[in-house]
Amino acid sequence: MNRPSLRAAVLSAVAAVALVLGLATPANAAPVAPAAGYGFATGSEFLQYSQADLDRTLDTVKQTSASWIRLGIDRSQIETGPGVYNWSTSDRVINAARARGLKVLALIAYTPLLQGGGLLKTAPPANVNDFAVFAQRAVQRYGGQVNNWEIWNEPNLPLFFGNIPNKSAAYSRLLKATYGAIKRVQPNSTVIAAGLSPMQGSDSPVAFVNDLYRFGAKGSFDALALHPYVFPGGIGANPNGAWSDIAAVRGLMVRNGDAGKKIWFTEFGAPTNGPRNGGNTPEQQRDIIASQLAAFAQMPFAGPAFIYTIRDTANDPGSLNNRETRFGALLTSDYKLKPTFFLLRR
Helix, strand or coil: CCHHHHHHHHHHHHHHHHHHHHCCCCCCCCCCCCCCCEEEECCHHHHHCCHHHHHHHHHHHHCECCCEEEEEEEHHHHEEECCEECCHHHHHHHHHHHHCCCEEEEEEECCCHHHECCCCCCCCECCHHHHHHHHHHHHHHHCCCCCEEEECCCCCCHHHHCCCCCHHHHHHHHHHHHHHHHHHHCCCCEEEECCECCCCCCCCHHHHHHHHHHCCCCCCCCEEEECCCCCCCCHHHCHHHCCHHHHHHHHHHHHCCCCCCEEEEEEECCCCCCHHHCCCCHHHHHHHHHHHHHHHHCCCCEEEEEEECCECCCCCHHHHHCHHHHCCCCECCCCCECHHHHHHEC
């Protein structure tokens, strides 16, 4: 796509946003969403749910028109020793999602502490080939149920890739090793480069993607991913360039010969911890999600979009100061339905 047509796509997306925010959605009407569909991204707490909580949460998803779910395959929890694996947790959540007809995007990430390059599981592995072997084992185990694999989460942030210099170079090495390992087992799979968080500076999504091409990662991903969080102000506010990054990253893809590849939006959403705490009301959360889905639908290069997340992780008044506990789009922590549920309900 050339630059003029890219701008046209973005302008069309903004027009779609205005339409969504200006008109009431008819009862039970399907939300405007990308052609590739939408779903939900889960957090680490999802892997710890009891079976009853897992079933109740996924049954709520099933009442919406969502067709996807993003589930973690956490190497730090699964690889209990070198070459020793306990797949029971990921077996349980993947089986539960597939039993409800949801397509799974599997997020392969993280490092056993004794094999890492830092003090946290989110630090990159000391040896990228060890991670690639683990990814290959995951594909061998779940290849009959999963065909889409995202490699790591937000490696442009110190929180998720260690406080190391040259994160993009380190991630490029990891991605290249892992892509080949997955394709040897499942040649027709879709491997997605990690979703990037909005930020400024040398690790911004635009700079990071430019570096992926510069460090030779072209050909080691089938799609790119972004996390365009625009709360609390919405698309027009464009915090940290979250929205304008989409067009800029798309331009990089086109210039590097990857116009045929999609951008997956593997996280977006808004917390409901209230405007005074840097978040939104539940109604504002609904409107932001609706506007972003509609805007993605106007982008011909959009892959699936994943709302973060399904259910709040806390419901006490003190948690209002911690926005991370209030990203649930469908449910409060005690299973009360939120306004976004009624937007997305079948």
